[in-house]
Amino acid sequence: MSSLPVLFVDHPFPDLYRDLVDDRATIVGSGTDDGLVRADAVIAGAVRHWNAAEFALAPSLTVISRVGVGYDNVDVADAHAAGVVVCNAPLAPMVSTAEHTIALMLAVTKHLPHQMARSNGGLKGEPVGRALELDGRVLGLVGLGRIAGRVAVAAQALGMRVIATDPGIAESPVDGVDLVGLNELLAMSDVVSLHAPALPSTIGIIDADALERMQPGSYLVNCARGPLVDHDALLAALDAGHLQGAGLDVTDPEPLPAGHALLDRHDVVVTPHIASATVAGRRRLYEHAIDNALAVLAGRPASIVEPPA
Structure with a gap:
C-alpha cells in the first residue's frame, strides 16, 4: 500500500x-468526495466552503x-479547532494580478470600451478626447501588500504619483509611496485601486459616502474582493457622472447575473475574476498550494494563515 500523502482536491x-x-x-477527489475520509491534506479552490x-x-x-x-471560504477558527493548518499562496498570483490591475486602469482611463463601440459602428459623431493621461496623475492604493506594491512600481514607471492607505503597516515598504488616511486618499486620487481583503472592517468600504469623497471625474479599479464595493452606489456615481469609469x-455576487446594470x-470593464489566470x-498557484501542503505534512516551513485571536 502506498505511503505517499493523500491530497484531496x-x-x-x-x-x-x-x-x-x-x-x-x-x-x-478532484470534484467528488471520494477519498476525503483518508485525506491528509486538502487542495482547496474558491467555491466549496470548509467549516x-x-x-x-x-x-x-x-x-x-x-x-x-x-481564504474567505475556509473557516480558520473551525480549522484551528479541528487541528487543521490553513495555508494560502500569497506570492503565486502577485505578478499576474498586478498586471491585470494596470490593464484595467489603462482600459477605463483610456475609455477603450467606448472607443471599441465607435470602431464597431455603435457610436456616431466625432470622438471626444476624454481619455486620461496618467503621467503626473495620482493613484491611490487601498491596501499596500505584495500585489499593490508591484502595482505601485508599475504606476510610477508611467509617471504617476502613488499614495496608499493601510492600517496594517506603519511605514511604506515601497520607495516613493506616501501613506495617508482613507479620506485623504479618496480626495486626492485620480484613480483608486483596491487591494484589501474582505473583512468585517473592509466590506462595503467603498460605499456612497466614499464614492462622494472621490474626485469628480475619477476612476475605480477593483482586483481584490467584490464585497468591498457597494455596487448600487457605484452605479449611481457613474450615472451621475461623478465617476468617469470603473x-x-x-x-x-460573482459572477454578475446576465443583464446586470x-x-x-x-464606462465599465468587468472581467470574471481572472486577474491571476x-x-x-x-x-504557480497550484505549485505553491501543493508545496505548502506537503511542507506542512513534512514539518517544514509553509505559508500559514494564523487563526483569529
Whole structure:
C-alpha cells in the first residue's frame, strides 16, 4: 500500500499540473468526495466552503491549502479547532494580478470600451478626447501588500504619483509611496485601486459616502474582493457622472447575473475574476498550494494563515 500523502482536491484537478505531484503524493477527489475520509491534506479552490462539518468528514486531515491568496471560504477558527493548518499562496498570483490591475486602469482611463463601440459602428459623431493621461496623475492604493506594491512600481514607471492607505503597516515598504488616511486618499486620487481583503472592517468600504469623497471625474479599479464595493452606489456615481469609469475583476455576487446594470456599459470593464489566470500565474498557484501542503505534512516551513485571536 502506498505511503505517499493523500491530497484531496475539492475541484477538478487540471491534468496540466499533474507533473507538480508526480511521485510526491496521491491525488483523490478532484470534484467528488471520494477519498476525503483518508485525506491528509486538502487542495482547496474558491467555491466549496470548509467549516467544522466538512472537517469532521476528514479525520486524517492535517492541512488545507488554498489555490490562491484569499481564504474567505475556509473557516480558520473551525480549522484551528479541528487541528487543521490553513495555508494560502500569497506570492503565486502577485505578478499576474498586478498586471491585470494596470490593464484595467489603462482600459477605463483610456475609455477603450467606448472607443471599441465607435470602431464597431455603435457610436456616431466625432470622438471626444476624454481619455486620461496618467503621467503626473495620482493613484491611490487601498491596501499596500505584495500585489499593490508591484502595482505601485508599475504606476510610477508611467509617471504617476502613488499614495496608499493601510492600517496594517506603519511605514511604506515601497520607495516613493506616501501613506495617508482613507479620506485623504479618496480626495486626492485620480484613480483608486483596491487591494484589501474582505473583512468585517473592509466590506462595503467603498460605499456612497466614499464614492462622494472621490474626485469628480475619477476612476475605480477593483482586483481584490467584490464585497468591498457597494455596487448600487457605484452605479449611481457613474450615472451621475461623478465617476468617469470603473474596472472590476471581482464583483458581488460573482459572477454578475446576465443583464446586470454594470454589464454592457461603455464606462465599465468587468472581467470574471481572472486577474491571476495567466499561464504562469495559474501554474504557480497550484505549485505553491501543493508545496505548502506537503511542507506542512513534512514539518517544514509553509505559508500559514494564523487563526483569529
